[in-house]
Amino acid sequence: MSASLAPECDEVKERYDSCFLKWYSEKYLRGKGTTDECAALFKDYKRCLTSALKEKGIDKMLEEAREDHKENDAANLRRR
Amino acid sequence: MKVFSNDEVFDYSWEEVSTANWRKYCPWNDKSTHVIAVDTLSRSVDPESGILRTERLITCKQSAPKWLASLMGGNETSHVFETSYVDPVSKKVTMISSNLTFANIISVQESVVYQPLSATKTQFVQNAKITALCGGWQKVKNAVEDATVTRFGENARKGKEGFEAVLEMSRRVFREEKEKARMEVEVQEKMAA
Numbered sequence: 001m002s003a004s005l006a007p008e009c010d011e012v013k014e015r016y017d018s019c020f021l022k023w024y025s026e027k028y029l030r031g032k033g034t035t036d037e038c039a040a041l042f043k044d045y046k047r048c049l050t051s052a053l054k055e056k057g058i059d060k061m062l063e064e065a066r067e068d069h070k071e072n073d074a075a076n077l078r079r080r
Numbered sequence: 081m082k083v084f085s086n087d088e089v090f091d092y093s094w095e096e097v098s099t100a101n102w103r104k105y106c107p108w109n110d111k112s113t114h115v116i117a118v119d120t121l122s123r124s125v126d127p128e129s130g131i132l133r134t135e136r137l138i139t140c141k142q143s144a145p146k147w148l149a150s151l152m153g154g155n156e157t158s159h160v161f162e163t164s165y166v167d168p169v170s171k172k173v174t175m176i177s178s179n180l181t182f183a184n185i186i187s188v189q190e191s192v193v194y195q196p197l198s199a200t201k202t203q204f205v206q207n208a209k210i211t212a213l214c215g216g217w218q219k220v221k222n223a224v225e226d227a228t229v230t231r232f233g234e235n236a237r238k239g240k241e242g243f244e245a246v247l248e249m250s251r252r253v254f255r256e257e258k259e260k261a262r263m264e265v266e267v268q269e270k271m272a273a
Contacts, residue, residue: 002105005117005139005157013119017103020123025099028132029168034125042123049119058137058159061180062121065161066135072176076165077126077133 006052009045016041082225084208084232088240092247094171094196097204100243100250101173101194105138108249111242114141114235116157132166138177158182171196186224187211188232204240208232 001017004010019038027033036042053059090097105115117139125132138160158181165174173194179186190208197203210228212221 001103002118003116004119005137006119009119016120020120021099021102024102024132025095028125028166029095029099031168034130036123036125042120045120049121053137058180061159061183062137062161065178065180065183066121068178069135069161069163069176072163073133076174076176077129077131 004049004052005056006049009048009052012041012045012048016045081209081211082229084206084210084229084236086204086206086233086236088204088206089197090202090204090244090247091200092202092251093200094194094202096247096251097194097202098166098171098173100247103250104239104243104246106246108246109242110245111238112235115139116141129167130169132164132168134164134166136162136164137180138162160188185212185214186228187213188228206236 001014001021004013016038019041023033023037027037050059053062092100105112105118115138117137119137119139121135121137123132123134140158140160142156142158158179160177161180162175162177164176166172173192175190175192177190177192179188188208188210190206192207193203193205195203195205210225210232212224212228214221214224
């Protein structure tokens with residue numbers, strides 16, 4: 001897996017990424033994955049990442065981009 | 081505004097491609113070295129459609145040409161924000177990304193779609209809209225846009241090569257794991273007998 005932009009988060013990220021990939025390929029793609037089994041691991045990773053983003057001052061510009069991208073949801077969160 | 085478009089076909093199933101796509105920038109990909117980190121910001125399965133929605137932050141080494149980098153303030157890294165959607169029923173991955181860094185100078189809006197062509201082939205369609213926002217001479221804007229389009233083409237070519245390596249390794253590891261599991265079952269059966 002790829003590294004985190006915050007080296008101190010690499011370990012928790014690796015654990016989460018492995019969990020997700022397993023869930024994605026073995027359950028989600030086979031129509032058996034409606035719940036996220038990796039939520040607890042994601043919480044640990046997210047906690048680490050959030051403080052790193054704040055420290056680096058990336059959190060503010062992320063918020064703006066996130067708002068802009070929500071416009072894409074209407075077209076893409078729909079089954080065709 | 082300039083447009084960059086690119087189409088590729090991968091000789092792998094959509095399931096393999098969409099899985100390997102999550103680790104496109106892992107160490108198996110020794111071509112896309114400009115990507116130094118990929119972080120997941122949020123992830124959820126939409127309760128109504130069943131579509132997996134993911135937000136990621138991609139961190140790149142500054143790869144702009146020197147004159148452009150100095151014009152843009154000389155940061156060492158740049159960031160891209162990506163929202164992706166996976167529909168496992170209609171078998172479609174859509175990824176939409178835009179630049180966070182230098183957003184006041186240039187806007188790069190990219191979309192990538194992965195869809196199956198057959199059971200063993202997957203199509204990749206990439207489109208990017210590049211718009212220089214800096215005020216002033218059209219000549220400067222054109223040069224900024226052209227340089228960005230050129231860099232996009234280079235990275236797209238490297239990205240394809242690197243992703244092919246990731247796909248090959250993913251398939252090999254998957255086979256090895258399956259073989260290992262099969263042998264473990266055999267050993268257990270022998271011990272039980």
